[in-house]
Amino acid sequence: xxxxxxxxxxxxxxxxxxxxxxxxxxxxxxxxxxxxxxxxxxxxxxxxxxxxxxxxxxxxxxxxxxxxxxxxxxxxxxxxxxxxxxxxxxxxxxxxxxxxxxxxxxxxxxxxxxxxxxxxxxxxxxxxxxxxxxxxxxxxxxxxxxxxxxxxxxxxxxxxxxxxxxxxxxxxxxxxxxxxxxxxxxxxxxxxxxxxxxxxxxx
Numbered sequence: 654x655x656x657x658x659x660x661x662x663x664x665x666x667x668x669x670x671x672x673x674x675x676x677x678x679x680x681x682x683x684x685x686x687x688x689x690x691x692x693x694x695x696x697x698x699x700x701x702x703x704x705x706x707x708x709x710x711x712x713x714x715x716x717x718x719x720x721x722x723x724x725x726x727x728x729x730x731x732x733x734x735x736x737x738x739x740x741x742x743x744x745x746x747x748x749x750x751x752x753x754x755x756x757x758x759x760x761x762x763x764x765x766x767x768x769x770x771x772x773x774x775x776x777x778x779x780x781x782x783x784x785x786x787x788x789x790x791x792x793x794x795x796x797x798x799x800x801x802x803x804x805x806x807x808x809x810x811x812x813x814x815x816x817x818x819x820x821x822x823x824x825x826x827x828x829x830x831x832x833x834x835x836x837x838x839x840x841x842x843x844x845x846x847x848x849x850x851x852x853x854x855x856x
Contacts, residue, residue, distance in 0.1 A: 679748045680801075683790075686716045687727070687802025691787040693814035700817050702778035706731075708760060710789045710802060712767035723799060724765040726792040729772065730756035732803070734813045737783035750798055756788050765791060782818040 692707040693699060699706070708729050712721050732755045738744045747753040758780060761772045791800035805812035 678750055678797075680750055680753060681748050683798055684716070684720065684800040685802060686713050686720055686800045687711070687789050687791060688713050689729075689787060689789050689802040689804045691804040691814075695812045696814065698815045698817055699776055701776045701780045701819050703776070705773050705775050706760070706787070707771065707773045708787055708789070708804070709769060709771045711769045713802070721765070721767055721791075721800075723793045724791050725794045726762060726796075727765050727770070727789050728762045728792065729760040729787065729789045731758035731760055731780070731785050731816075732756035732788045734784040734786055736813075737785070756790075760787070776816060778819055780816050780818065782816060784813050784815050786813050 687710050689708065689710045691709075692705075710727065710729065712724075733741075733744045735746075738746060738755070744754050744757070746755045758777070760774045763770060763772070786803060786805040788801060788803040790798050793799045
């Protein structure tokens with residue numbers, strides 16, 4: 654075998670290796686092997702800091718036995734729907750997972766189990782107003798994404814729900830403000846009353 658042939662085969666091998674490495678880092682290369690459901694109904698509006706989301710996931714048994722042999726961890730995330738990504742490049746979906754900004758809000762991380770898993774999450778107070786769906790990523794022992802599942806078909810925009818962010822002052826702050834105002838008025842009135850009494854007794 655001549656040197657040109659060896660070099661040609663080496664280049665081909667490296668090319669396949671590079672493509673394989675790239676594919677392993679893309680969303681399109683992941684197995685859609687988790688069944689995921691979430692409690693919000695399509696179009697439902699949930700208030701941040703108050704409402705809960707219950708997420709359930711399990712291995713899709715229509716896949717061959719042993720498919721999940723490398724599965725180690727499941728990370729469930731709250732993801733922006735396409736409508737809430739428009740004109741917002743910091744939320745854009747990218748096939749390259751290290752550049753993807755679809756799912757920025759962590760719900761829970763759990764060791765992988767093929768059986769049914771359930772977790773109830775209170776929507777955090779800093780979650781912005783947007784339309785969302787839930788997705789679960791599966792990681793291997795090297796902490797690389799190898800599979801996923803989601804509670805909706807994001808492309809068809811079905812079963813999406815909304816989160817209403819906290820705006821303005823919280824009710825407890827308003828109550829505290831009123832209490833301090835009343836205390837200040839009472840203290841001021843008491844001060845003037847005492848000063849007036851002192852003035853009378855000094856005469």
